[in-house]
Amino acid sequence: xxxxxxxxxxxxxxxxxxxxxxxxxxxxxxxxxxxxxxxxxxxxxxxxxxxxxxxxxxxxxxxxxxxxxxxxxxxxxxxxxxxxxxxxxxxxxxxxxxxxxxxxxxxxxxxxxxxxxxxxxxxxxxxxxxxxxxxxxxxxxxxxxxxxxxxxxxxxxxxxxxxxxxxxxxxxxxxxxxxxxxxxxxxxxxxxxxxxxxxxxxxxxxxxxxxxxxxxxxxxxxxxxxxxxxxxxxxxxxxxxxxxxxxxxxxxxxxxxxxxxxxxxxxxxxxxxxxxxxxxxxxxxxxxxxxxxxxxxxxxxxxxxxxxxxxxxxxxxxxxxxxxxxxxxxxxxxxxxxxxxxxxxxxxxxxxxxxxxxxx
Numbered sequence: 001x002x003x004x005x006x007x008x009x010x011x012x013x014x015x016x017x018x019x020x021x022x023x024x025x026x027x028x029x030x031x032x033x034x035x036x037x038x039x040x041x042x043x044x045x046x047x048x049x050x051x052x053x054x055x056x057x058x059x060x061x062x063x064x065x066x067x068x069x070x071x072x073x074x075x076x077x078x079x080x081x082x083x084x085x086x087x088x089x090x091x092x093x094x095x096x097x098x099x100x101x102x103x104x105x106x107x108x109x110x111x112x113x114x115x116x117x118x119x120x121x122x123x124x125x126x127x128x129x130x131x132x133x134x135x136x137x138x139x140x141x142x143x144x145x146x147x148x149x150x151x152x153x154x155x156x157x158x159x160x161x162x163x164x165x166x167x168x169x170x171x172x173x174x175x176x177x178x179x180x181x182x183x184x185x186x187x188x189x190x191x192x193x194x195x196x197x198x199x200x201x202x203x204x205x206x207x208x209x210x211x212x213x214x215x216x217x218x219x220x221x222x223x224x225x226x227x228x229x230x231x232x233x234x235x236x237x238x239x240x241x242x243x244x245x246x247x248x249x250x251x252x253x254x255x256x257x258x259x260x261x262x263x264x265x266x267x268x269x270x271x272x273x274x275x276x277x278x279x280x281x282x283x284x285x286x287x288x289x290x291x292x293x294x295x296x297x298x299x300x301x302x303x304x305x306x307x308x309x310x311x312x313x314x315x316x317x318x319x320x321x322x323x324x325x326x327x328x329x330x331x332x333x334x335x336x337x338x339x340x341x342x343x344x345x346x347x348x349x350x351x352x353x354x355x356x357x358x359x360x
Contacts, residue, residue: 035131043101046080052095053110057117062087068122072112075126079105083113092117111135115186119179124186127175136192141181143203150203154178157202164208168198171215213237 057065069085076083080099085092094109108129115125115135128135144150157178158165169176172194174187185195198211214236221227221235274280279287 037131038102040101043103046098046101047096047103050096051106052093053106053113054091054093055113055117056091059090061117061119062090065092065116071122072116072126075129076109079109079129081105081109083109105129115184118177118182118184120177120184120186124175127186132188133186134189134192136185136196138183138185138196138199139181140183140199140203143200153202153205157183157199157208159208164212167212168195168208171212171219210237
């Protein structure tokens with residue numbers, strides 16, 4: 001930009017075209033460019049100013065940090081960074097010293113202590129000090145208003161037995177830790193972009209499976225040189241949101257009455273009812289006698305109903321009349337009766353009885 005101001009490049013468009021050509025010559029994929037290493041020989045005079053960062057950690061992390069902090073201090077000494085652990089205030093502080101030669105290492109050290117305070121293990125957090133690895137702490141606590149909905153969507157990132165989280169880690173080459181209202185990710189810069197997109201979409205009610213499938217398809221398409229310069233939209237899965245109403249209909253649907261601006265009529269008072277019936281003009285003694293007679297009449301009616309209910313149990317139920325069916329043999333005998341056959345049978349029975357008596 002200074003060259004443009006000085007007049008070396010009078011035409012800004014010409015400068016931009018040269019910049020684009022230079023980037024194309026270096027490499028077509030900017031993520032594959034190797035970051036040159038910054039060694040101690042590149043800055044022998046160290047840094048002039050002093051910088052420091054501090055972060056608080058919860059009480060349950062105190063025991064782990066107390067055990068692993070000597071390893072953190074030894075690792076920071078290689079870069080000239082001073083680390084302090086304050087168990088009284090519950091804080092970790094990192095600061096530069098006169099031996100610090102890398103000006104950006106203090107930012108990396110700040111990320112390390114943040115990760116240690118958020119529950120990440122020392123072995124994973126210390127990887128951030130490498131040049132090609134960074135970290136991203138995604139705050140998901142305020143993305144969803146309902147607490148129950150937030151817990152369900154956070155569980156989707158983990159998946160059954162942690163399968164979804166493992167798939168995201170394999171595809172993005174990142175270490176991911178979901179704890180509380182944050183998601184901590186450690187890995188290459190391109191992988192961190194994928195992790196953030198997946199987490200934000202999941203909090204917007206888009207299942208992580210869609211993004212996992214898209215990453216798998218992109219990884220396979222990148223291997224094909226013919227599809228390298230083409231659009232991959234037609235191969236990727238499209239997510240369509242469906243707003244379905246889950247409201248259940250009531251069993252009894254009450255119909256609303258027609259709205260009328262006029263109020264309902266005022267109910268009649270006892271005096272108005274007595275005036276209509278003429279009872280108001282009767283004397284008090286007659287009025288009491290009328291009430292007494294009405295009360296006796298109601299009592300008699302109630303007594304009659306009670307007696308009817310009691311007498312119901314003594315009334316015999318009506319029985320159905322049993323109609324005897326005529327015997328088929330008797331009907332046939334009456335119709336086809338042979339008197340001669342009956343006489344012969346009687347005579348035979350008498351003869352048989354006489355013979356039995358003789359034999360005796």
